[in-house]
Structure formats: C-alpha cells, structure tokens
Amino acid sequence: MESLINKNILLGVTGGIAAYKSAEIVRGLKKAGSSVRVVMTQSAQEFITPLTLQALSGNPVSTDLLDAEAEAAMGHIELARWADAILIAPATANTIARLSSGRADDLLSSITLAFDGPIGLAPAMNQAMWKDERTQSNIKNLENKDFSLYGPGSGEQACGDIGLGRMLEPSEIVELFASLFKAGSLSNKSVLITAGPTQEPIDPVRYVTNRSSGKMGYALAEAAVEAGAQVTLVSGPVNIKPPASCNFISVETAQEMYDAVMHHVSGKDVYIGTAAVADYSPTKVEGSKIKKDGSNESLVLEMKENQDILKTVSDKEDRPYVVGFAAETEDLLKNARKKLEKKKLDLIIANDVSDKSIGFDSEENEVTLITNSEEVLLDRSSKKKIAKRIVEFISNN
Ligand SMILES: Cc1cc2nc3c(=O)[nH]c(=O)nc-3n(C[C@H](O)[C@H](O)[C@H](O)COP(=O)(O)O)c2cc1C
CATH class of the missing domain: 3.40.50.1950 (Flavin prenyltransferase-like)
Structure with a gap:
C-alpha cells in the first residue's frame, strides 16, 4: 500500500x-x-x-x-x-x-x-x-x-x-x-499514435478526406498517458485538445503523416494506428482554384495510391507492437481478421461504423479486439472507457 x-x-x-x-x-x-x-x-x-x-x-x-x-x-x-x-x-x-x-x-x-x-x-x-x-x-x-x-x-x-x-x-x-x-501499466513504455483524418489537396481551397472525428485516437492517447507511457500523437486536422503531456505533431496530408510516423517510430514499444489515412490523393494539385465557369460538365481527378503507413510500420525489422483499426460496414470480424493477417498486425480493433450510435462522431463505441489467438468483445461504452480497456489489453500482451 x-x-x-x-x-x-x-x-x-x-x-x-x-x-x-x-x-x-x-x-x-x-x-x-x-x-x-x-x-x-x-x-x-x-x-x-x-x-x-x-x-x-x-x-x-x-x-x-x-x-x-x-x-x-x-x-x-x-x-x-x-x-x-x-x-x-x-x-x-x-x-x-x-x-x-x-x-x-x-x-x-x-x-x-x-x-x-x-x-x-x-x-x-x-x-x-x-x-x-x-x-x-x-x-x-x-x-x-x-x-x-x-x-x-x-x-x-x-x-x-x-x-x-x-x-x-x-x-x-x-x-x-x-x-x-499504482505505477501505470505502461510506465517506461513509449507509444506512437496516429489519429484523425488526412486532407489531400485538389487545389488551394478543396481537398479529399476521410470521415474521422479523432475521438478514439485522442482517448487512446489520454489513456496511454494516464497509464504512464510517453506518448507521441501524430494527428490530422480535428477539433480536440491533445493531452497536455504528450508530444503532439500536427499534420494534414497522408504523406506528412507517413513522414512523421517514420521519423518517430524507431525505438517505440507500441504503435497504434487509429488515423483514417486517405488511401488515394490527387496526382496533381492545382496551383489556383479550379473555376466553375460552365465549360466543364464533369471533372475527372486522377488519384495515386498513398503509402500504407500501418503496413510499413509492421514490415520494419525492429517493429513495435502494432495495433490497427478496422472500421467496417459489413462482415466486420471476417474483414478485420483478413486485415490482421495481411498487414501482420499484433492486434486489430474492429468496429462497425454502419451503426450510427457507435460510429464516427459518436461518444460511444463497441469494439472487438482480435489477435492471432484471441477475440475479446468490449461492450458498448464511452470511447474514453473503451480506450482504457484497450490500453489495459495492450499492456498485458
Ligand atoms: C436505518 C436506515 C438504514 C439505511 N441504510 C441504507 C443503506 O445501507 N444504503 C442506502 O443506500 N440507504 C440507506 N438508508 C436510506 C438513506 O439513509 C437515505 O436514502 C438518505 O437519504 C441517504 O442520504 P445521503 O445519500 O445524502 O447520505 C437507510 C435508512 C435508514 C433509516
């Protein structure tokens, strides 16, 4: 005592x-x-x-x-x-x-x-x-x-x-x-977390993005700080205040997020990828605003595939414990398991984003934690509470 x-x-x-x-x-x-x-x-x-x-x-x-x-x-x-x-x-x-x-x-x-x-x-x-x-x-x-x-x-x-x-x-x-x-379950551990969406510019005023409030990633950052970890949070644009005692890095594009993660990942014990990184971004960013002048009835955007941050981290030789999220609208567990294997993750957290009450902007979530050997359902609860349980699970693995 x-x-x-x-x-x-x-x-x-x-x-x-x-x-x-x-x-x-x-x-x-x-x-x-x-x-x-x-x-x-x-x-x-x-x-x-x-x-x-x-x-x-x-x-x-x-x-x-x-x-x-x-x-x-x-x-x-x-x-x-x-x-x-x-x-x-x-x-x-x-x-x-x-x-x-x-x-x-x-x-x-x-x-x-x-x-x-x-x-x-x-x-x-x-x-x-x-x-x-x-x-x-x-x-x-x-x-x-x-x-x-x-x-x-x-x-x-x-x-x-x-x-x-x-x-x-x-x-x-x-x-x-x-x-x-008691000393936190992640004391002496360093954790790198990505959160929020990325924004891929089309021209100076428009961008392509993914839906993500960043709430889950920020809740995880807070839970990891509370568990005693040294936390680096790389975040796309969101409206949430980061935890005071974390190393906060603000990014906009998928490329900037990739660069920030690669810069900070070495030596980390845990990597948690919650960010909704754009899979594609426009090949060419127009220098000035594309005008709607009536001459074009349609606009074709050519997109290129972005680098897969999660996969790059898990392919590293000195890789941390790698955690990914699978936000699915159908065949939740099957698709999540596929992603776990394909990206060689240690843990994947599956959530059903077709259910609006636990989806992108909501305060609550219900997730299943899947590893190669187990599957744990975390009942519906606040994102804060779910984050604590995920951190607890990670610290026991
Ligand atoms: C003899 C006696 C024992 C009581 N024991 C309990 C109890 O163990 N738990 C409880 O919730 N209320 C109990 N009550 C009811 C509370 O005293 C009552 O709800 C009170 O308004 C509680 O006020 P408080 O929560 O501000 O302290 C008891 C009442 C009496 C008369």
Missing part, C-alpha cells in the same frame, strides 16, 4: 448502516500514510458522529455547504483542490443517483462535481435497491465517467435480506483504492 503514502484523501461518508465502518477506513488510510479529511452528508451523521471521524482523522470534519465559517476555513472548492483522490464509502443509492445526475446541492456532491481526479465508490445498500434498474443505470453512467467501483459484496444484510449490496470490508476497500495510485 506504498502508493497511499503522502496522498491527500477526501473520504465521503453517506447515510447507510455501513457508515460505522468508515471509522475503520479512516484508520486504514492513515496507516497507509495518507492525510485524510472527512466530508459527511446530513444523513451520515445519524449513523456515526463527526466527532469520531474527526478524532480518527486528526482533521475537522466538514458537513455543510452553506456554512460561512466552514467555507472561510476550507471551502468546497478548496477541499476539491486539496484532494488527490476521493473515496465515498459507504455510498448510498441516493448519493449514487445524485452524483450520476450531477447534483451539487450539498457539500459532498459539490466537491465531487468540482473535483478533477480519481473517485472511488463503495456502494452499500439493500439488495433490492442495488438490483433496481435505476441504480444499475446510475452506476453504469458513473463507471462511464471513470468512477472506480469497489463492490458491493454479497451475503446477509443488516435488514435480513441476502444478496448483493453489502459494503466490502474496510481493508479490502483501502487496498482496492490504493491501486488508483
């Missing part, structure tokens, strides 16, 4: 029977070397007193949002800035619903909304409340927003029911929470 040493942990305690166990969680976090500040909801104070948690944490416990004195001492925004991570244990069905809908009408929900770091939740509730589809949909929503979930466990409950809903034991929660700070 070394990863918790010198960390500032904000523990949120909400109003469930398991709240008494939060005392043990405070002790566990402190023992692991963290500074702990506790925020309690109104209901939580019916189950355990702030005094107990104040004595154990060694810090004043915060309970009110609209308390001038508390706000002057350490207000909600300051608490959000102070914390390296937030752990909410126990997390009631009510708090889960409120976090899912982005409420900010008490201290804990306001801090959580203002906080820009990892948040862990240890749900605890009656088994019927947990099973209810509204709770399940709130949980799914929060998971998609990168909340980490610890439990719940199963067994006999305080109300006499048996089933899923028990809060995990404090020691288990602290151990799972500590893994948020």
Whole structure:
C-alpha cells in the first residue's frame, strides 16, 4: 500500500448502516500514510458522529455547504483542490443517483462535481435497491465517467435480506483504492499514435478526406498517458485538445503523416494506428482554384495510391507492437481478421461504423479486439472507457 503514502484523501461518508465502518477506513488510510479529511452528508451523521471521524482523522470534519465559517476555513472548492483522490464509502443509492445526475446541492456532491481526479465508490445498500434498474443505470453512467467501483459484496444484510449490496470490508476497500495510485501499466513504455483524418489537396481551397472525428485516437492517447507511457500523437486536422503531456505533431496530408510516423517510430514499444489515412490523393494539385465557369460538365481527378503507413510500420525489422483499426460496414470480424493477417498486425480493433450510435462522431463505441489467438468483445461504452480497456489489453500482451 506504498502508493497511499503522502496522498491527500477526501473520504465521503453517506447515510447507510455501513457508515460505522468508515471509522475503520479512516484508520486504514492513515496507516497507509495518507492525510485524510472527512466530508459527511446530513444523513451520515445519524449513523456515526463527526466527532469520531474527526478524532480518527486528526482533521475537522466538514458537513455543510452553506456554512460561512466552514467555507472561510476550507471551502468546497478548496477541499476539491486539496484532494488527490476521493473515496465515498459507504455510498448510498441516493448519493449514487445524485452524483450520476450531477447534483451539487450539498457539500459532498459539490466537491465531487468540482473535483478533477480519481473517485472511488463503495456502494452499500439493500439488495433490492442495488438490483433496481435505476441504480444499475446510475452506476453504469458513473463507471462511464471513470468512477472506480469497489463492490458491493454479497451475503446477509443488516435488514435480513441476502444478496448483493453489502459494503466490502474496510481493508479490502483501502487496498482496492490504493491501486488508483499504482505505477501505470505502461510506465517506461513509449507509444506512437496516429489519429484523425488526412486532407489531400485538389487545389488551394478543396481537398479529399476521410470521415474521422479523432475521438478514439485522442482517448487512446489520454489513456496511454494516464497509464504512464510517453506518448507521441501524430494527428490530422480535428477539433480536440491533445493531452497536455504528450508530444503532439500536427499534420494534414497522408504523406506528412507517413513522414512523421517514420521519423518517430524507431525505438517505440507500441504503435497504434487509429488515423483514417486517405488511401488515394490527387496526382496533381492545382496551383489556383479550379473555376466553375460552365465549360466543364464533369471533372475527372486522377488519384495515386498513398503509402500504407500501418503496413510499413509492421514490415520494419525492429517493429513495435502494432495495433490497427478496422472500421467496417459489413462482415466486420471476417474483414478485420483478413486485415490482421495481411498487414501482420499484433492486434486489430474492429468496429462497425454502419451503426450510427457507435460510429464516427459518436461518444460511444463497441469494439472487438482480435489477435492471432484471441477475440475479446468490449461492450458498448464511452470511447474514453473503451480506450482504457484497450490500453489495459495492450499492456498485458
Ligand atoms: C436505518 C436506515 C438504514 C439505511 N441504510 C441504507 C443503506 O445501507 N444504503 C442506502 O443506500 N440507504 C440507506 N438508508 C436510506 C438513506 O439513509 C437515505 O436514502 C438518505 O437519504 C441517504 O442520504 P445521503 O445519500 O445524502 O447520505 C437507510 C435508512 C435508514 C433509516
């Protein structure tokens, strides 16, 4: 549990029977070397007193949002800035619903909304409340927003029911929470990613391009940075901000992307080609705008095939682990497998772009990871979440 040493942990305690166990969680976090500040909801104070948690944490416990004195001492925004991570244990069905809908009408929900770091939740509730589809949909929503979930466990409950809903034991929660700070799965690895479309000029004002928002590539770059990798992102024109700590190279044409990749690929551990590179580009780029003056009813563009960046990378002698994408509209898995073999890839990620809800511009995706020996379906989820799972898969291979 070394990863918790010198960390500032904000523990949120909400109003469930398991709240008494939060005392043990405070002790566990402190023992692991963290500074702990506790925020309690109104209901939580019916189950355990702030005094107990104040004595154990060694810090004043915060309970009110609209308390001038508390706000002057350490207000909600300051608490959000102070914390390296937030752990909410126990997390009631009510708090889960409120976090899912982005409420900010008490201290804990306001801090959580203002906080820009990892948040862990240890749900605890009656088994019927947990099973209810509204709770399940709130949980799914929060998971998609990168909340980490610890439990719940199963067994006999305080109300006499048996089933899923028990809060995990404090020691288990602290151990799972500590893994948020473990060295990333790609630390000491270097990753080169291409993203977005390319634009092949016809004349100074027109170009041929492919559909691509760049969202998946940027999400992968972010996930790889978070996993500790040194990331180089070569991107065609898109409207997304690249992750702050990556080496960002902006290109326009397929040739520029090819040159940038060849320049940066040597010594890389992983290459991920998500860019929708134009297969062809006009043989001749007109120096001035082609006029529509009525003399030509049709316009014929002669195109030449562009170099295959993915294939060139995988043909290299000192090749990295090569990952490609297959955006297909039919025979998804068959076509993806063909591409895996033909381009000698280590991994291909197949997605069905005929389905608009997971296609080019959407926030979600559903993909199948295919290697020579396995096939793993990643269920529909946010592109961010899918990117994390892909990075996890790559780091295990
Ligand atoms: C005795 C008792 C035990 C409760 N235990 C739980 C529980 O374990 N989990 C839960 O989600 N709600 C539980 N509740 C309901 C919550 O206290 C209630 O939904 C409350 O509004 C939660 O507020 P909070 O999420 O702001 O803390 C319990 C209520 C009572 C009266």
